[in-house]
Amino acid sequence: MSKRRIIPGFGLSLGFTIAYLSLIILIPLAVLFLKAAGVGWAEWKDIFGSPRVLAATKLTFGLSAAAAGLSVVLGLLVTWVLVRYRFPGRGMLDAMVDLPFALPTAVAGITLTAIYGKTGWIGSHIAAAASWVRATWKPTGWFGDQVNSWADFGAAYSSLGIFIALTFIGLPFVVRTLQPVMEDLGLEIEEAAATLGAGRWTVFRRVVFPLLVPALITGFTLAFARAIGEYGSVIFISGNLPMKTEILPLLIVSQLEQFKYGSAAVIAASMLGVSFILLFIINLLQRRLDWQNR
Amino acid sequence: MANLQATTESKPVRVVLILSALTVLSLFLLLPLFGVFAEALRRGWEVFFAALTEDAAFSAIKLTLIAAGVSVPLNTLFGLSAAWLVTKYRFKGRALLISLIDLPFAVSPVIAGLVWIMIFGVKGWLPPAMMAEFLAPLATLAKQAAANESCGGLFEGIAGWLADPKIVFATPGIIIATVFVTFPFVARELIPLMESQGSGQEEAAVTLGASGWRIFWRVTLPNIKWGLLYGVLLCNARAMGEFGAVSVVSGHIRGQTNTLPLHIEVLYNEYQFSAAFACATLLALLALLTLGMKSLVGRISGHSAQE
Numbered sequence: 001m002s003k004r005r006i007i008p009g010f011g012l013s014l015g016f017t018i019a020y021l022s023l024i025i026l027i028p029l030a031v032l033f034l035k036a037a038g039v040g041w042a043e044w045k046d047i048f049g050s051p052r053v054l055a056a057t058k059l060t061f062g063l064s065a066a067a068a069g070l071s072v073v074l075g076l077l078v079t080w081v082l083v084r085y086r087f088p089g090r091g092m093l094d095a096m097v098d099l100p101f102a103l104p105t106a107v108a109g110i111t112l113t114a115i116y117g118k119t120g121w122i123g124s125h126i127a128a129a130a131s132w133v134r135a136t137w138k139p140t141g142w143f144g145d146q147v148n149s150w151a152d153f154g155a156a157y158s159s160l161g162i163f164i165a166l167t168f169i170g171l172p173f174v175v176r177t178l179q180p181v182m183e184d185l186g187l188e189i190e191e192a193a194a195t196l197g198a199g200r201w202t203v204f205r206r207v208v209f210p211l212l213v214p215a216l217i218t219g220f221t222l223a224f225a226r227a228i229g230e231y232g233s234v235i236f237i238s239g240n241l242p243m244k245t246e247i248l249p250l251l252i253v254s255q256l257e258q259f260k261y262g263s264a265a266v267i268a269a270s271m272l273g274v275s276f277i278l279l280f281i282i283n284l285l286q287r288r289l290d291w292q293n294r
Numbered sequence: 295m296a297n298l299q300a301t302t303e304s305k306p307v308r309v310v311l312i313l314s315a316l317t318v319l320s321l322f323l324l325l326p327l328f329g330v331f332a333e334a335l336r337r338g339w340e341v342f343f344a345a346l347t348e349d350a351a352f353s354a355i356k357l358t359l360i361a362a363g364v365s366v367p368l369n370t371l372f373g374l375s376a377a378w379l380v381t382k383y384r385f386k387g388r389a390l391l392i393s394l395i396d397l398p399f400a401v402s403p404v405i406a407g408l409v410w411i412m413i414f415g416v417k418g419w420l421p422p423a424m425m426a427e428f429l430a431p432l433a434t435l436a437k438q439a440a441a442n443e444s445c446g447g448l449f450e451g452i453a454g455w456l457a458d459p460k461i462v463f464a465t466p467g468i469i470i471a472t473v474f475v476t477f478p479f480v481a482r483e484l485i486p487l488m489e490s491q492g493s494g495q496e497e498a499a500v501t502l503g504a505s506g507w508r509i510f511w512r513v514t515l516p517n518i519k520w521g522l523l524y525g526v527l528l529c530n531a532r533a534m535g536e537f538g539a540v541s542v543v544s545g546h547i548r549g550q551t552n553t554l555p556l557h558i559e560v561l562y563n564e565y566q567f568s569a570a571f572a573c574a575t576l577l578a579l580l581a582l583l584t585l586g587m588k589s590l591v592g593r594i595s596g597h598s599a600q601e
Contacts, residue, residue, distance in 0.1 A: 009510070014379055105535070
């Protein structure tokens, strides 16, 4: 037990770390949970029974999962190319992957809206394609509504816009989780598989991919957790129509603006509960990854 | 050559994969980045510079610098202390502490702002009226100081704030919200780095009779300087770019509690798109600078590790 005190400074660093952590993070979060707990059970039921909250919950979790899923697919492709191939500009692209981490969310929000909106570089093509689909097939129902919105506004002000913004935010989480695992993958197992007569696709599917699955799941969970709470990059492109394109963080803000502190606290505490469970899962997965990489 | 063939794809497959990855990165990363600059300059350099030299832009830049200027040093201090604690000692609850440090990453920015309204808002646990009561003795002292001292201006300002201690919807709220969201960045960089370096050198320094501070300055700090610099850069980028948390606590008082990202939002919602994007170029350049420094730091520290 005396070993841990060989290096001086235990008391000072322990005291400062705990005090600062409590003041800045733990006490404020505890206050939020207490506030939410103080709201009566009936009101909790009212809040989560209201169609607007339900719609926002479905939208937030559904689109976050979909975007994290697309991030995994695109992230796998990008990481494979960055790790396995050498081509001019590779170093710069590798550095650029972190852009969504470094670019402030408000900036990401307005520029994504500009590009994927009706007059944007990509949005104009989306609008043109949607107009053509609308004129040709005249789709109805949910898909018809989406096509109408795409034809009129490009990807902005619809679920598609939120989906694009969340994928933008999620991509670096997948790449940065996958990259170290892929770099450490020895070529020997692939050579062994090849000598046994496996084709390249079989080697990838049966040998390489299974080794990447834990990292892919971790990347998915990280991207998903971030997407649920994302605010700045989404609110500009989403248009914020209640019941249609309103995400949960925005709903909290609108409750606050109406001075409904209780229901803001309830929604926030529920979101935090989900986030903490996800954080716990990520920790477990990370431990497994560290063990695998050892 | 057969060896090479077995562990890579045929040339056409490689080319297709590289091109698809380039397309993905262009659509999601490069185009949005170019978009910022293209939109900013759409109506010419004059509009661009006018947007950057406007008074509201100046005060937004000033507040952004203040918020980062307080939160980055505080969280750097915390990061050093926390990393020292969890890498130099083994104690009960250490694993829990490491998880708790990561907690703010799991908190939506909106919630990071909301908690401060729950505490310091009018209906909060410590509303301004109650704070004013607590701080009344201090306010009297500051008023006396303002009357006596030669630098009365400063004390007058302090006395004025103490008499009406607003935190949310004012500058202090912006600062603490920024501290909250940038909390883990430095610690997150340092903990794995210091863990991998071990404590051998520090223990050797102890046997040679060095004091704790001396060990920190002369042994630990030189070993972690690049990781520390990178953590500080990331922390700073987030502090200057934070939007959701400061948006919730700011109350949107233009020219008083707008940081640069909030100012961009105000301009954008007023349909002053070119001006909004002009201000956004500042933050985009900051992001590029951070990424560039990251590659640089990675290269330098990679070299020194090999030596």
